[in-house]
Amino acid sequence: MSAQYDQIGEKVADWDVLPVRSDVLEGHTFFNALGSVKGLDVLDLACGDGLYTRQLKARGANRVVGVDISEEMIRGAQRAEEAEPAGLEYHVADVADMAPLGRFDRVTAVYLLHYANSPEHMLRMCRNIHAHLKPGGSFVTYAFNPEFSARGPNSTRYGITMLDFPLEPRDGHPIRAVLHTKTPFTIHFSYWSRATHERVLREAGFHAFTWTRPECSPAGVRARGQAFWQDYLDNPHAVALRCER
Numbered sequence: 001m002s003a004q005y006d007q008i009g010e011k012v013a014d015w016d017v018l019p020v021r022s023d024v025l026e027g028h029t030f031f032n033a034l035g036s037v038k039g040l041d042v043l044d045l046a047c048g049d050g051l052y053t054r055q056l057k058a059r060g061a062n063r064v065v066g067v068d069i070s071e072e073m074i075r076g077a078q079r080a081e082e083a084e085p086a087g088l089e090y091h092v093a094d095v096a097d098m099a100p101l102g103r104f105d106r107v108t109a110v111y112l113l114h115y116a117n118s119p120e121h122m123l124r125m126c127r128n129i130h131a132h133l134k135p136g137g138s139f140v141t142y143a144f145n146p147e148f149s150a151r152g153p154n155s156t157r158y159g160i161t162m163l164d165f166p167l168e169p170r171d172g173h174p175i176r177a178v179l180h181t182k183t184p185f186t187i188h189f190s191y192w193s194r195a196t197h198e199r200v201l202r203e204a205g206f207h208a209f210t211w212t213r214p215e216c217s218p219a220g221v222r223a224r225g226q227a228f229w230q231d232y233l234d235n236p237h238a239v240a241l242r243c244e245r
């Protein structure tokens with residue numbers, strides 16, 4: 001898996017300007033699901049180049065640690081930290097095998113679980129996430145929407161296109177998606193149903209699952225109008241999921 005994002009490298013530089021990744025949609029939905037992080041210790045998994053890791057700190061989190069399997073992504077995150085030091089700590093690791101980094105109030109992961117290549121791989125990730133949470137802590141993730149439908153509108157004009165998405169996706173089905181950045185790139189991941197996510201997370205010790213479909217913030221509606229967002233909101237490619245330790 002590391003090779004995938006190691007090769008993508010700098011192509012992610014402008015992915016935060018894609019409508020699908022904007023703070024009025026993705027950020028708005030993710031941070032609403034997360035709630036306040038003021039004074040909390042947060043572990044941000046699959047942190048990539050640190051887009052959300054930096055925002056967690058800016059929102060008042062205490063200790064913030066980012067982890068990603070890709071050395072290239074972590075290099076980008078560290079470059080940003082050197083340019084504007086915020087006290088962020090970064091590590092290269094597969095979440096499934098990561099060594100203990102302490103206990104946190106929140107573990108976050110924007111796009112992680114669909115990179116599991118089997119339910120066993122996802123379980124190893126989720127057990128490690130559980131082990132990094134303080135009692136009463138929460139895991140908040142934003143991940144590929146298990147209910148995305150090939151019959152619904154595709155999300156191309158929002159910046160991402162699902163390629164050959166099956167009509168009846170089954171667990172483990174390989175999925176490809178193109179990100180329409182300045183230099184477009186294709187990502188590869190696996191389909192996992194909602195039931196599989198919940199079964200694996202429950203086995204790892206989590207309970208109280210809350211799935212939230214993306215919402216557009218009032219600022220996003222003012223900027224582009226509800227009609228612009230509606231196709232995406234009718235068939236979003238990602239959803240937020242929160243569960244408790």
Ligand SMILES: C[S@@+](CC[C@H](N)C(=O)[O-])C[C@H]1O[C@@H](n2cnc3c(N)ncnc32)[C@H](O)[C@@H]1O
Pocket residue numbers: 001002005045046047048049050051052067068069070073093094095096109110111112115
């Ligand atoms: C779509 S990117 C998201 C990055 C960041 N969270 C963001 O939203 O900008 C997915 C990231 O997951 C990382 N990743 C995939 N599998 C992983 C694993 N098993 N452990 C840690 N990171 C992983 C990839 O290297 C990549 O940086």
